[in-house]
Amino acid sequence: MSYLRWWIWVCCGLLPLAAQAEDYPSVEILVPFVELHTAPDERYPIHDIAEHGQQVSVIKRRARWYKVRTSEGKQGWVSDEQLRSSLTAAGLASLPETSSDYHP
Amino acid sequence: MTSQSTALIRRARQSAMILSVLASLSACSLWPGYENDKRDNARPLPGEEAQAQPVDPNLERPDVGIKQIKSQDYEVGGYAGIIVFDRNHTSGLYGVRAAYHKSENFFVEGNYAFASTVGYNQARNLLGGSDGADIKYKSFGFSAGYNLIPGDLYVSRGYTVPFVIYGIGGFGFAKFEDDSHTSYSLGAGLKMMPTDWLAIRFELRDQAWSAYGIDHNAEFTFGLAGYF
Numbered sequence: 001m002s003y004l005r006w007w008i009w010v011c012c013g014l015l016p017l018a019a020q021a022e023d024y025p026s027v028e029i030l031v032p033f034v035e036l037h038t039a040p041d042e043r044y045p046i047h048d049i050a051e052h053g054q055q056v057s058v059i060k061r062r063a064r065w066y067k068v069r070t071s072e073g074k075q076g077w078v079s080d081e082q083l084r085s086s087l088t089a090a091g092l093a094s095l096p097e098t099s100s101d102y103h104p
Numbered sequence: 105m106t107s108q109s110t111a112l113i114r115r116a117r118q119s120a121m122i123l124s125v126l127a128s129l130s131a132c133s134l135w136p137g138y139e140n141d142k143r144d145n146a147r148p149l150p151g152e153e154a155q156a157q158p159v160d161p162n163l164e165r166p167d168v169g170i171k172q173i174k175s176q177d178y179e180v181g182g183y184a185g186i187i188v189f190d191r192n193h194t195s196g197l198y199g200v201r202a203a204y205h206k207s208e209n210f211f212v213e214g215n216y217a218f219a220s221t222v223g224y225n226q227a228r229n230l231l232g233g234s235d236g237a238d239i240k241y242k243s244f245g246f247s248a249g250y251n252l253i254p255g256d257l258y259v260s261r262g263y264t265v266p267f268v269i270y271g272i273g274g275f276g277f278a279k280f281e282d283d284s285h286t287s288y289s290l291g292a293g294l295k296m297m298p299t300d301w302l303a304i305r306f307e308l309r310d311q312a313w314s315a316y317g318i319d320h321n322a323e324f325t326f327g328l329a330g331y332f
Contacts, residue, residue, distance in 0.1 A: 039266035041208040043254045060174045063207045092173060
């Protein structure tokens, strides 16, 4: 029981560190708009968009999808194809292109 | 006094005054800190500051940290469930697995599992029924999976739980009692993701190997996994 209490205290102590760690790179949307999906797959619903000129924070990447957060607090997953130009302009390493990528 | 002597005296006075003024000015230049005090109070002219401080050629490169995007391609977790050996004996099953998501649909996975009656018998006592079979079983394997049917569960107005039905299959090695077998597995599962770092998995898999005919061993498991 004392070990459990000790671990709870350790976890509580680490919480502020976890909060400080949220320092995400920010990029500007350079295409007319990007689609925010609910999960990292194009088959999941689009619940919002981020428009041209908006700054978004890139929280994480999974496979070829990026989780972003807009300045209004909206979160969603954007495909690598839609976010690639913004990442390149911001100097962030993007994934290598694939033959299936769509370039309008 | 003649006019000549008056002119000489006037020149002598003028020379003395000029010399005294020059001497006082040169003394001002020797006054320590005078120039600096004067410059501090004076407003700098445009470009004066740049000229006063030449560029140091030995500048160190500033530490410009480019923020990196955190990737979450790996899924690590554990699972527990039951295994039915050849439609005869049932036991508890515990295991761990690690997966790498190559794309949003395709993933590869490695797993290790063992059978135990620990926990299983207690559950059977609560629910009723016979105890599990005490069978020695260990297995490890490699699998490939594909996300077949994704969906979204709308829990509330601002909160959805994405889920996906996936198919999985692979091969591995199983040790059943004292015999070792090359095993093949095929199954399907449901993965729910209440947060973007947590996955809850329900899986049904047929673990088969060949020993006096093909033995089919059904695994029903419930697992938790985190994305890293």
